[in-house]
Structure formats: structure tokens, C-alpha cells
Amino acid sequence: MSRVVILTAGSHGDVAPYVGLGVELRAAGHHVTIAVSERFHELVTGAGLACHSLPDLDVQDKVVSETADAANNTGAKAAFALIRLGVEVFRRQLPEMVEAVRQADVLLCSHPTVLFGRQIAEAARIPCAVLPLQPGEPSRYLGPMVLGGRNLGPALNVAVAKMVARGGYRMFAGVVRDLRARVGLPPLSPSAVRRRYEAIPLRSLHGVSPVVVPRPADWPETTEMVGYWWPPRPAGWEPPAELVDFLAAGPPPVYVGFGSMGANRRAQLETVVREALAQSGLRAIVHRGWAELAVEGDDILPVDHVPHDWLFPRVSAVVHHAGAGTTAAGLRAGVPAVPVPLAHDQPFWANRLVALGVAPCALPTKQLTGERLAGALATAVGDPLFRERAADIARRLEQENGATRVLEVIEKLVAREG
Incomplete structure (x- = not known):
């Protein structure tokens, strides 16, 4: 030892x-x-x-x-x-x-x-x-x-x-x-x-x-x-009843979260996410994160951190900041992505998701609007090719x-x- x-x-x-x-x-x-x-x-x-x-x-x-x-x-x-x-x-x-x-x-x-x-x-x-x-x-x-x-x-x-x-x-x-x-x-x-x-x-x-x-x-x-190297799920962790009920109440929602990023862009991200979800009509789980996003609605559930390995397989697509870890977690779950790179190496990972065929596009903040995010979500969720490619990568990662x-x-x- x-x-x-x-x-x-x-x-x-x-x-x-x-x-x-x-x-x-x-x-x-x-x-x-x-x-x-x-x-x-x-x-x-x-x-x-x-x-x-x-x-x-x-x-x-x-x-x-x-x-x-x-x-x-x-x-x-x-x-x-x-x-x-x-x-x-x-x-x-x-x-x-x-x-x-x-x-x-x-x-x-x-x-x-x-x-x-x-x-x-x-x-x-x-x-x-x-x-x-x-x-x-x-x-x-x-x-x-x-x-x-x-x-x-x-x-x-x-x-x-x-x-x-x-x-x-x-x-x-x-x-x-x-x-x-x-x-x-x-x-x-x-x-x-x-x-x-x-x-x-x-x-x-x-x-x-x-x-x-x-x-x-x-x-x-x-x-x-x-x-x-996959993060372990916290010992004894159980999903909150509110989250379990929300997932069971309708079709798989999309996930929106920017992790430890976006605190200096809170107003922009809240507005864009709110508009995109209203235009798309999709149910959503929104991670508050460091930006403390306050996006609420009848078909929107705000959450604090939920282990990605439990949550991501239960959603229809993941909107995220394209950090290395979240990118990997989405690929492991086999779900389509809509990357919104904010800083550092995130544009690299966003472009990799597009190149791998699991994301319809990357939406850097200068191009980010509610309409564009709604359109990207509609494509990611509606075109089965994105999920098929993501599922194939997930099978390979499992090996x-x-x-x-x-x-x-x-x-x-x-x-x-x-």
C-alpha cells in the first residue's frame, strides 16, 4: 500500500x-x-x-x-x-x-x-x-x-x-x-x-x-x-421528493445549469433561460448554481446541486457551460447537449460536443438570446440523431x-x- x-x-x-x-x-x-x-x-x-x-x-x-x-x-x-x-x-x-x-x-x-x-x-x-x-x-x-x-x-x-x-x-x-x-x-x-x-x-x-x-x-x-474519473455520489444521498414528483409528472424535462460559472452574468442568463423556456414550451430543471439563477414557472423546477450521474439520464437534453466535468457527465448519460461556453477552456469542450454530433450548436454569450437557445433546444430534443449519437458515445465510455x-x-x- x-x-x-x-x-x-x-x-x-x-x-x-x-x-x-x-x-x-x-x-x-x-x-x-x-x-x-x-x-x-x-x-x-x-x-x-x-x-x-x-x-x-x-x-x-x-x-x-x-x-x-x-x-x-x-x-x-x-x-x-x-x-x-x-x-x-x-x-x-x-x-x-x-x-x-x-x-x-x-x-x-x-x-x-x-x-x-x-x-x-x-x-x-x-x-x-x-x-x-x-x-x-x-x-x-x-x-x-x-x-x-x-x-x-x-x-x-x-x-x-x-x-x-x-x-x-x-x-x-x-x-x-x-x-x-x-x-x-x-x-x-x-x-x-x-x-x-x-x-x-x-x-x-x-x-x-x-x-x-x-x-x-x-x-x-x-x-x-x-x-x-467519475465523481462518486455522496454517501446516503437520496433525491428530494419534490424532484422525483416533478420528473414523474410529465415528459423528461431539459436541464439548465452553469455550475460555478455565470455569477457575473446572472441577469443575462436569467432573461435568456426564461425566454427560451417560454418559447420552447419545454419542462425544465434549472440549477441555481453560483449565479443563483431565479427562473421559476409551472413547468420549471429550481434545484441546488443534484448528482449528475443520477439526474442527467432522466432528462431530454442538458444546457450547460461546457465545463470539462459537466461535458463528460452529459456524454456519460447519453443525452444531447446545448453548450453555452462562458470562460476558460469551455469553448473547446463546446466545440467538441458539436463535432461529436451530440449538440446542434454552441452558443457563446455574445450570440446567446432566448430565441437562439429555444431553437437549439428544439433541435436537440426533437432530432433523434443527437440522442442516438450521444447514446453511442455513452456505450463506449462505459467500456x-x-x-x-x-x-x-x-x-x-x-x-x-x-
């Missing part, structure tokens, strides 16, 4: 897959600790895993709030705003990150934490691997995630992705300097750290199905697509187990170090 620490950061969608992976690793005999923001303590411990809580920023702070709003978009400016936010978050979290890894045999890092995790693992003399939830390696065939996956052509796809990575090393230079001093590593410039790590790449195991994103041919051998390859790599890494 190995002591595995998973280091991650972000919103619920950035944490839940690692909880699912942790459950699989624990079932295989490993002791698993997830080091994550303190607000996810219950999510982690409720799945039977150990949690090492990391301190949060004060979201009520004006500067923090303004930076978070700027980061919730697509493009280079949003990416660098996200990095600025990360600088403050990780500076606070570093001492507890170091403490979390102190007794570990192996460290698994999310993509946002790997710059720090790799150096902590180096000082602790334990193996480390990175487990991204979206394509994180530059490729001629994939547009940079910082631009929402927009394809710039082979040369620029690689050049821009590398440029952004170099910018990240520079922006985190102060945090890295403090970390290296804390763990007893010699000081290095940002460019020296980058060159060193690019010369010896980590094992990179993407929690993404190759059915959804085929592995680019120009990725190094150390980089793989291993399949999804995968994304944790299997991670287990194999852990065993090899620990054996090599031992």
Missing part, C-alpha cells in the same frame, strides 16, 4: 474527478489524501478519503472579487487574470501544501498545481505525476486552451501555448522562490526552472476519454489520455476505466523510487 497525495485547486468541477479517482485508488489498497481548499473538506471526507485542507482567499475582498470576474472569460487577458488570482491563492496555500506531502510516497498534481507540486516532490524525494482534466500539452493539432481551444494553425497552436506557459513561470516567480527556500532547494530563475522541467517531462495522465478527444500524434510518449492506467503508473513510480 502506498500513501498517495492528490494536490488540486479550483472549483467543484476541478476537484470532484480527483475524488472519484481517489475512491478507485483506495479500493486498490492505497491510502489517499486529497490536499484541497478547505471548502471541499466535506466532499472529500464524505467519499471516505483523507482531506488536508488548504486555506482559501476571502471572496468578499474587492480586489479578489474583481480579479475573479476578469478571469471568468476567454482569451489571454482572462488567462493572466486567472494566474494573478492563482499567485495569491498559492502563496497562502504553500505551507499547507508542503505539510500535506510530508508523509507521502507519491504525489499526483492537477495541472494548476504541478509547478509547485513538482518542486515539493523533488525536495521530499518522492515521484510525481501530473493529471490534467483538459489537454495540457502543446500540440499542432489542438488550439491553446488559454484561447478556448481556438485553432490558430499548427505553428501558432504550439507557439502560443508555449508563450503562455513561459508567462506563467514568470508570474509565479516570487511564489516559486519562496517555495524553494521553504523546502531547501537551491534558488533558480523562472527560465531555469522551465528549461529543467521541459527537459525531463513528468508522466502526464489526462482524465479525458480518447473517445471524446483523440490523443494528438505529436504528444510525447509520457503524455496519455487515460479516460475519465473505459480511467483509474486503471493511473494505478499502473503509481506502482511503477513507487517501485522505481524504492
